[in-house]
Amino acid sequence: MGNSASTSIEKKMKIVVVGAHPDDPETICGGLMAMYSGLGHEVVSVYLTRGEAGIEGKTHEESAKIRTAEALTACAILKVRPEFIGQIDGNCEITSERYAPLLDLFKKEKPDIVLTHWPIDSHRDHRICSILVYDAWLNTGRKSALYYCEAMSGVQSQNFAPTDYVDITGVVEQKHKACFAHVSQEIEQTYSEHHGKMEKFRGMEFGCDYAEAFVRHVKSPGIYLK
Numbered sequence: 001m002g003n004s005a006s007t008s009i010e011k012k013m014k015i016v017v018v019g020a021h022p023d024d025p026e027t028i029c030g031g032l033m034a035m036y037s038g039l040g041h042e043v044v045s046v047y048l049t050r051g052e053a054g055i056e057g058k059t060h061e062e063s064a065k066i067r068t069a070e071a072l073t074a075c076a077i078l079k080v081r082p083e084f085i086g087q088i089d090g091n092c093e094i095t096s097e098r099y100a101p102l103l104d105l106f107k108k109e110k111p112d113i114v115l116t117h118w119p120i121d122s123h124r125d126h127r128i129c130s131i132l133v134y135d136a137w138l139n140t141g142r143k144s145a146l147y148y149c150e151a152m153s154g155v156q157s158q159n160f161a162p163t164d165y166v167d168i169t170g171v172v173e174q175k176h177k178a179c180f181a182h183v184s185q186e187i188e189q190t191y192s193e194h195h196g197k198m199e200k201f202r203g204m205e206f207g208c209d210y211a212e213a214f215v216r217h218v219k220s221p222g223i224y225l226k
């Protein structure tokens with residue numbers, strides 16, 4: 001995975017990003033999503049939940065409605081297609097029944113590249129999301145390249161040592177606009193404290209202004225972001 005984004009693509013790829021909550025795909029790899037949709041690849045933003053528990057003083061139903069709308073706005077900004085899996089925010093489960101929707105998603109979408117949460121994360125839903133995606137990847141024959149993303153490293157993701165970087169400098173404003181669409185989460189007000197620091201630090205490591213960092217699963221097939 002490099003930063004040699006060109007104006008034409010050799011082969012249209014499908015990139016599927018699976019996050020636990022509305023705002024996760026956008027904050028963990030929104031730059032990559034904007035870049036690849038802009039190059040003509042198909043990008044799908046999958047939300048395990050609708051953020052039911054994410055707004056204080058609102059019922060689950062009210063929060064889900066507000067946060068679904070925010071996710072749809074963010075997806076429109078990134079020019080990606082949203083999908084929702086139907087788990088409940090703050091109460092994500094791993095059961096034999098809960099593996100099925102992710103397996104079905106992999107069978108339906110047949111992604112070339114999958115990105116999801118790094119599994120060592122202080123948020124239980126992020127950990128569960130990562131494990132469900134890993135299971136679906138294994139049980140559909142490891143056909144996609146699997147990349148893990150960091151979420152607020154140090155606060156949420158721990159022990160994250162990147163293997164790959166993407167220069168997102170050219171799309172960083174589009175990424176920010178998509179993240180800030182999650183108005184109920186006050187991301188714009190706190191962005192510079194967490195996500196903003198991360199993308200600048202990863203840029204320092206990679207040698208550009210802003211970057212996103214990833215861990216590539218070593219048993220991924222020979223499909224790379226380029």
Ligand SMILES: [Zn+2]
Pocket residue numbers: 020021024123126
């Ligand atoms: Zn989250």
